[in-house]
Amino acid sequence: MKYVRFIYNGVERYGSMGKNSIKIADGSPFDNTFKLTGEEIPSSEAVLLAPTPFSKAVCIGLNYRDHAEEFGLPVPDAPVVFLKPSTSATGPETSIIYPEMCHRLDYEAELAVVIGKKARHVKEEDALDYVLGYTIANDVTARDLQPKNGQWTIAKGFDTFMPLGPFISDEVDASSLMITSRVNGETKQMSNTSNLIFTIPYLISYISNVMTLLPGDIISTGTPGGISGMKKGDTVEIEIEGLGILRNTIG
Ligand code: MG
Numbered sequence: 001m002k003y004v005r006f007i008y009n010g011v012e013r014y015g016s017m018g019k020n021s022i023k024i025a026d027g028s029p030f031d032n033t034f035k036l037t038g039e040e041i042p043s044s045e046a047v048l049l050a051p052t053p054f055s056k057a058v059c060i061g062l063n064y065r066d067h068a069e070e071f072g073l074p075v076p077d078a079p080v081v082f083l084k085p086s087t088s089a090t091g092p093e094t095s096i097i098y099p100e101m102c103h104r105l106d107y108e109a110e111l112a113v114v115i116g117k118k119a120r121h122v123k124e125e126d127a128l129d130y131v132l133g134y135t136i137a138n139d140v141t142a143r144d145l146q147p148k149n150g151q152w153t154i155a156k157g158f159d160t161f162m163p164l165g166p167f168i169s170d171e172v173d174a175s176s177l178m179i180t181s182r183v184n185g186e187t188k189q190m191s192n193t194s195n196l197i198f199t200i201p202y203l204i205s206y207i208s209n210v211m212t213l214l215p216g217d218i219i220s221t222g223t224p225g226g227i228s229g230m231k232k233g234d235t236v237e238i239e240i241e242g243l244g245i246l247r248n249t250i251g
Pocket of ligand 1: 059060061108110139222223
């Protein structure tokens with residue numbers, strides 16, 4: 001299933017994405033009420049939203065060796081964890097707002113794990129039972145503000161700094177997926193999720209031993225090397241094998 005959340009005829013709905021169409025569902029995939037209605041619409045008639053209205057985005061820093069190296073930082077021996085607020089979410093095909101107080105705005109291509117059921121004290125071997133599926137995240141960062149704060153909340157917490165989508169898929173094996181980012185068509189990052197330092201089951205177990213993960217919450221697993229800045233008018237695309245393309249413009 002490729003779960004989408006969208007606006008159709010002014011109403012927010014969930015559904016299942018096909019090639020050029022969306023099958024409409026009643027209910028939500030986050031509370032076991034999701035049920036296809038039989039109604040199908042052309043994708044062009046729907047406005048896609050971030051596929052999950054998450055309560056928290058738990059993000060992992062420095063989880064690819066080459067990204068730690070480009071900052072001249074050692075590979076961490078425990079996950080570097082920070083949160084992005086729910087208000088940072090935005091959907092595919094929207095604009096990321098370039099904040100006035102920022103002078104260097106970066107993309108970060110990331111695989112996001114979407115939690116499907118309440119997870120607390122989960123063992124690593126059971127962790128994937130708590131996953132609804134996977135989607136693409138762009139961990140947008142005001143890079144110049146990052147070192148000015150002891151914490152990363154300001155640099156990464158602006159509204160629109162967490163584009164997500166276009167859909168959540170439960171059809172991929174997330175342990176080995178190509179991940180690529182492009183700005184105005186030029187490739188900037190290219191790696192594979194098999195290069196993650198801390199694996200997805202490890203992260204779910206580690207985080208759920210700290211905080212309860214709720215249905216719809218996401219874990220954004222970190223970005224590979226190759227970060228750089230964007231400017232107003234740019235188009236940023238993140239592509240992950242089997243998960244489509246997350247495309248946004250900078251406004
Ligand atoms: Mg990141």
